[in-house]
Amino acid sequence: MSQRILIVEDEPSISELIAINLLHGAYVVDRAFQADEATQLIRQTMPDLIILDWMLPGKSGVQFAKELRANEATAMVPILMLTAKSEEADKVLGLDSGADDYMTKPFSTKELMARVKALLRRHSRAPSQDELMVLGAMRLDPVTHRVTAEWPNATRREIVVGPTEFRLLQFLMSAPERVHSRAQLLDQVWGNEVFIEERTVDVHIRRLRVALAVAKCDAYIETVRGVGYRATRTPSPNADGDKS
Structure with a gap:
């Protein structure tokens, strides 16, 4: 890339x-x-x-x-x-x-x-395979393969995401604010030897947002019109996270 x-x-x-x-x-x-x-x-x-x-x-x-x-x-x-x-x-x-x-x-x-x-x-040091990632209220732990977030009552609870959505979130969180095209996400998350349509990315982004919405964290995944997707540290207060 x-x-x-x-x-x-x-x-x-x-x-x-x-x-x-x-x-x-x-x-x-x-x-x-x-x-x-x-x-x-x-x-x-x-x-x-x-x-x-x-x-x-x-x-x-x-x-x-x-x-x-x-x-x-x-x-x-x-x-x-x-x-x-x-x-x-x-x-x-x-x-x-x-x-x-x-x-x-x-x-x-x-x-x-x-x-x-x-x-x-x-x-450009890539995050370690076991390095804890933090984005806003979310934490992603590659070792335990868990995503957690702080609920409004300040308790930390697990967010259940599928394996593909986990890899997608991990990649996006590894480079906050950087925009990735669908083709780049397919290459990095699915692998360049997998032949699937780019719209598949939209499906998994939608699933990821649904999972994150439980903890009101879906707005951390933004759509950049005509370009692709990014993880942001500063989501818009008016963001509609379910749109892709």
């Missing part, structure tokens, strides 16, 4: 140069020219990495990086900051704002690609 990178750069020539190199590297690329535009793109599809320019119109890259780190949904997304500022104090400020790495302009595209790969490797 290709990793998605968001470029937030207001100079079209630099944005285009970076995008071309990333596309040649088989990454999926989104582009924004200011922070507000980037925020809208992130709400639609969570990137695996953000390449962020320091000097942006309106809201600066430093300010935007601080906001990304303060937001639970984007707190763990790696940020590579680009800037013409090369003084040590500027680099420290950029890293203190939440950037994971820092490159000064002009830069080598080969070095940029190497740093992108290094950041993605560093942040």
